Amino acid sequence: MQLEKRAEIIKDWIYTAANHLKENMASQMTVEEKSNRKDLVTNLDKETEMFFREQIEHHFPGEGILGEEHMGETITSLDGPVWIIDPIDGTANFVLQHNHFAIMIAYFEDGVGQIGFVYDVMADTMLEAIKDNGVKINGQSYTLPFRDKPISDGLIAINSSLLLDNTYHMQEMVQEAMGLRLYGSAGLELISVVKGETLGYTSPHLQPWDIAAGSVAINELGLCLTQMSGEPIDFMNPNPVFVGYPSVYKRFRKQYETYKTMN
């Protein structure tokens, strides 16, 4: 099936799932802790992942699935067609704010992102990317507002643990920038970079499902995204990540190379 046709199907699933979340988040939410009191999962995270798995198994039987909540079989390699799902990105925001969370689905073939959707549910912002076919926001073709800007001319996003520990002296980056913004959802951080609202984002530990969908848009727009070391993202394992416009990405990399042996 053509990627465009697949993308239309995925978009319908996402709107259906988003309506389910909006209808149920006020009254039907049960919250559990996973690894610690800040690592939450709700029945709605699990229901949303199950819904996507059922759709994939029905429409595209035999294709691999990697989902954050592990609601079924998982892949052991990225060979062939693979779906990477974060049913609710920003679960803490979902629980505590009922706002600022995203549904994210990526479709990969042999380890290469082909389709990525990041949907900011409450803002109703649908970021859609198809490899070699550009990026759309809410159905409209999207191009970057500018090709590049220095860190001194914009806002940046740095994961709070990097800032609190001042890993790689990351606080220096905040001083150089116009300011810091943190959204609590990797997907919303990537939408913000895509829109040029922030110039870059870094996190020490993003899972494949945190970046798979957004990575398709980032690549398609010619923005920079790698592990902190400069290595390509590993979509089977957690990654320390730099993403951004070229100058800010280079500035992050320089900071990392300067201080990596001193942490």
Ligand code: IPD
């Ligand atoms: C989390 C969010 C958060 C990021 C964490 C992720 P989740 O995803 O994207 O912004 O800092 O690393 O785990 O668990 O809410 O889907």
Ligand code: CA
């Ligand atoms: Ca989670």
Ligand code: CA
């Ligand atoms: Ca996530």
Ligand code: CA
């Ligand atoms: Ca999640």
